[in-house]
Amino acid sequence: MSAHEKYDVLIAAARALPRLKVAVAHPCDESAIRGALEAAELGLIEPILVGPTAKIVAAAASCGVDISRCEIVDAPHSHAAADAAVKLVLEGKAEAVMKGSLHTDELMAAVVRRDGGLRTARRVSHCFVMDVPNHPDALIITDAAINIAPDLEAKVDIVQNAIDLCHALRQPEARVAILSAMETVNPKVPSTIEAAALCKMADRGQITGGIVDGPLALDNAIDLGAAKIKRIVSPVAGRANILVVPDLEAGNMLAKSLTFLANADAAGIVLGAKAPVILTSRADSVTTRLASCAVASLVADAARKTLAIKS
Missing domain, CATH: 3.40.718.10 (Isopropylmalate Dehydrogenase)
Known part of the structure; x- marks a missing residue:
């Protein structure tokens, strides 16, 4: 039996769903880039990389990963990247937000902003x-x-x-x-x-x-x-x-x-926001990162089903 059998079940369930479109805010270091790409390779997410294009490309090159298939949305710095990631959700272009190499407080400030954020009741x-x-x-x-x-x-x-x-x-x-x-x-x-x-x-x-x-x-x-x-x-x-x-x-x-x-x-x-927010840490294992994406995918799927019932 796997040491992560409970996560394995979640990941398997999420892989059976359509890939979750995820706006990754400021993925400018190896940890953030690898986390997004590993989840994409497993079929869990379709990452949209949001941040300074040059830094994202340099981070990918430094750890030897191919981001040629990923959409990149340019944003000049981490604050702007957080705002742009949230905007992608509001525009229906992404279904979740994922923390990259920026502080949690910075990302959450954009998420909970009264005007232009992802607040709900x-x-x-x-x-x-x-x-x-x-x-x-x-x-x-x-x-x-x-x-x-x-x-x-x-x-x-x-x-x-x-x-x-x-x-x-x-x-x-x-x-x-x-x-x-x-x-x-x-x-x-x-x-x-x-x-x-x-x-x-x-x-x-x-x-x-x-x-x-x-x-x-x-x-x-x-x-x-x-x-x-x-x-x-x-x-x-x-x-x-x-x-x-x-x-x-x-x-x-x-x-x-x-x-x-x-x-x-x-x-x-x-x-509690309009879309799930994936919070990962640099210390997280690969399995934990994948499980976080799987959890977000299952949450988004449940939200879609609830919306379908209401409509």
Whole structure:
């Protein structure tokens, strides 16, 4: 069995779909160029390289990759590249945006701009789709990259974005654990009160499509034995496939702990905008980069199907 069997399934599903047209913002180093070209070679995406043409050509030449088949949209610098990538989506020429060799903040500023950005009524949030060795399911962790200290209103959208992602990844059930340091509601620990509120909001239909439970500590969210010891009876406890963290710091630490201590891989995606945003890191493995593109392709496919139903 592959060390990345959960990613292999996602990549295989995405390869069966039409290639996703992706605007790659400022791909001016080897990591960004290779990431886009490897996904293209596998049949996942059709990259549109957006940035200073001379720098893109030089980066491709330095790492020996052929970009002759790629469309290049010239933009003088990274800020302009981010804006141009977003514009391609708004014009219907691209279905997703991918981070190249620019800062995440720079790209996201263009995405969330009120005028000319990709805002929707939904709060934008980040999800890691993590392939953890020896864990049966891919784990969605949110939000570990965008919303620093989300309030309850923001967490409603963060949870809904994650549930929608879970369905886009063709998981049969979205089991959402709202994480805290404990599994009981404690007035002195605000995250436990927000967890209880989110569960009641799900009961009342303010969050849809998933089973939401919390507060849950990490152990009894993902381990059936730990849930049994604590006598927690729930369809989520011990079986969660979505982990909603209290804040960005907790999410970042959780994701990196799994990556560096458990050899997990973390594909990154931003949701809640008019198109998925693929966030990759220079430290990402080839498999992780491909998985991030596969996740975006599946999200875009789910959006197309939803639009077809509505129309």
